Amino acid sequence: MGFVFDVILQTGLLDYYGKVGDLTSAKRVFAEMPQRDVVANNAMISALGKHGFVEEAHNLFDGMPERNSCSWNSMITCYCRLGDIDSARLFFDRNPVKDVVSWNVMIDGYCKLGQLMNAEGLFVQMGSAKNCVTWNTMISGYVQYRDFRRAMYAFQQMQAQRVKPTEITMVSLLSACAHLGALDMGEWIHGYIRRNNFKIDVVLGNGLIDMYCKCGRVEAALDVFHGLPVKNIFCWNSIITGLGMHGYGKEAVDVFISMEKEGIKPDGVTFVGLLCGCGHSGLISIGRRYFSQMRGIYGVEPGIEHYGCMVDLLGRAGFLEEALELVRTMPMKPNSVVWGSLLRACQIHKDTKLSEHVTQQLLELDPHDGGNYVFLSNLYASLNRWDEVDMCRKLMIERGVRKTPGCSSIEVENIVHEFVVGDTSHPQFPQINAFLDRIAKELKVHGHEPDTASVLHDIEDEEKESAIRYHSERVAVAFGIMSTPPGKIIRVVKNLRTCSDCHSAMKLISKVTNIVFAVRLAYERLEASLENG
DNA sequence: ATAGGGTTAG
Numbered sequence: 001m002g003f004v005f006d007v008i009l010q011t012g013l014l015d016y017y018g019k020v021g022d023l024t025s026a027k028r029v030f031a032e033m034p035q036r037d038v039v040a041n042n043a044m045i046s047a048l049g050k051h052g053f054v055e056e057a058h059n060l061f062d063g064m065p066e067r068n069s070c071s072w073n074s075m076i077t078c079y080c081r082l083g084d085i086d087s088a089r090l091f092f093d094r095n096p097v098k099d100v101v102s103w104n105v106m107i108d109g110y111c112k113l114g115q116l117m118n119a120e121g122l123f124v125q126m127g128s129a130k131n132c133v134t135w136n137t138m139i140s141g142y143v144q145y146r147d148f149r150r151a152m153y154a155f156q157q158m159q160a161q162r163v164k165p166t167e168i169t170m171v172s173l174l175s176a177c178a179h180l181g182a183l184d185m186g187e188w189i190h191g192y193i194r195r196n197n198f199k200i201d202v203v204l205g206n207g208l209i210d211m212y213c214k215c216g217r218v219e220a221a222l223d224v225f226h227g228l229p230v231k232n233i234f235c236w237n238s239i240i241t242g243l244g245m246h247g248y249g250k251e252a253v254d255v256f257i258s259m260e261k262e263g264i265k266p267d268g269v270t271f272v273g274l275l276c277g278c279g280h281s282g283l284i285s286i287g288r289r290y291f292s293q294m295r296g297i298y299g300v301e302p303g304i305e306h307y308g309c310m311v312d313l314l315g316r317a318g319f320l321e322e323a324l325e326l327v328r329t330m331p332m333k334p335n336s337v338v339w340g341s342l343l344r345a346c347q348i349h350k351d352t353k354l355s356e357h358v359t360q361q362l363l364e365l366d367p368h369d370g371g372n373y374v375f376l377s378n379l380y381a382s383l384n385r386w387d388e389v390d391m392c393r394k395l396m397i398e399r400g401v402r403k404t405p406g407c408s409s410i411e412v413e414n415i416v417h418e419f420v421v422g423d424t425s426h427p428q429f430p431q432i433n434a435f436l437d438r439i440a441k442e443l444k445v446h447g448h449e450p451d452t453a454s455v456l457h458d459i460e461d462e463e464k465e466s467a468i469r470y471h472s473e474r475v476a477v478a479f480g481i482m483s484t485p486p487g488k489i490i491r492v493v494k495n496l497r498t499c500s501d502c503h504s505a506m507k508l509i510s511k512v513t514n515i516v517f518a519v520r521l522a523y524e525r526l527e528a529s530l531e532n533g
Numbered sequence: 534a535t536a537g538g539g540t541t542a543g
Contacts, residue, residue: 042534046534069534070534071534072534073534073535074534076534076535077534077535099534100535101534101535102534102535103535104534104535104536105534105535106535107535107536108535108536111536131535132536133535133536134535134536135536136535136536136537137535137536138536139536139537140536140537141536143537166536166537167537168536168537169536169537170537171536171537171538172536172537172538174537174538175537175538202538203537203538204537204538205538206538206539207537207538207539209538209539210538210539232538233539234538234539235538235539236539237539237540238538238539239539241539241540241541242539244541245541268540269539269540269541270539270540272540272541272542273539273540273541275541276540276541276542279541279542305540305541305542306541308541308542309541309542311542312541312542315542336542336543337541337542337543338542339542339543340542340543341541341542341543342542342543343542343543344542344543345543347543358543359543362543369543371543372543375543497543
């Protein structure tokens, strides 16, 4: 009797050491055990696997007189953790006692490596054997690989199958909503969380804060933030970043100060949010001060992203020379983002000379980024330097560079519709097209002349005017006007920056129709908030 | 034994 008790006790100890990461002690306990049952062996396999000793785990596994599903699953987990998905699959296929965990681990292994097709294959094969972890794994896999619409769709199916979602499901979905700017869906999820008395912990709370911020509802984000009994650095960072993104730089600084008061140590992300917020609100000296205090007072080493924020902050404020000086003297090699910030500043302050220099730096740094060629080309076009415009086009063809296609999405009745430039596959495309034509005519009546200077936005297109008319955000906006009840804000998320022609056109549409648009850059700040023009 | 979060700038 005491013997069995000892085995259980020692296995417990072994498991504990494995979990806290003390492999040496785990090994010692294991070696000293007079008798090892399957549970003890499994605990050891799991501990070895966690530290990457998959060979040892494998040997132990091979020598086991008896194996259960847990033994097999531990081996699958070991190999997945190492990224050796083929070996994991071998164990999965040979496992005679596959259970739902075996499938879930395997699906997660594929998801983590971005092999979504393989993950989906198993997911489908499982049929009705899926549990809520299976669904959560697949949904989070879609979210991690930025296929947010599939994540939403999987959730609908999960509900149709009557599998109860959990807090974890909600976290993944909120992240999808944040990326898609799907406010209605995000609000619905918040409601669902409340109706089902889900516990809003730091992770779920942060999901809500981030979703509300990214969808432009900073007040709602603040409500969630203040309602959280426990906040961690993620929550603080999300709210500081969110406030700063939407022009509440002063408030972002205030939150930062209360964060300090509560004894939470800021990290690199906090400073990105804070400095960016200062930049967007023109808080130059405050931004400068925090940047200079980062290392000495807060113990956070400034990284390239912080220099990037400072270049942006100085450049926006018109201190172009100082910004350039910072780029030249920063301790690391400036990347395309840093040069890009400077370029944006040149554009705002109409410094074409510096603009040209910066764009050439960008072209050197990122010869395969089509956006750089387009920008330089547009710059030359605006200066009527057509030879150079031509040169840009030739260079692009020569180097085989293609422009990233514009893509806009809009949420209507909890469904996210996506429009890629030139893609006519949307079921309502003919109606949208006709509507766009009417808008175009209307725009002409109101004196809107298509701005052909920025036509090279679509460098590969022959028909200039129609190319502009079909930019994805316009299609999305048109669809939004057609299918949204009056009085509702039309929110569009786009992957590329809106061209000046679309921007002015949308301003005019907004003025004429009295509809408010918010076109946002994917994953970024509000690009243009057009409140009735 | 399996599933969850925040990062800026063209």
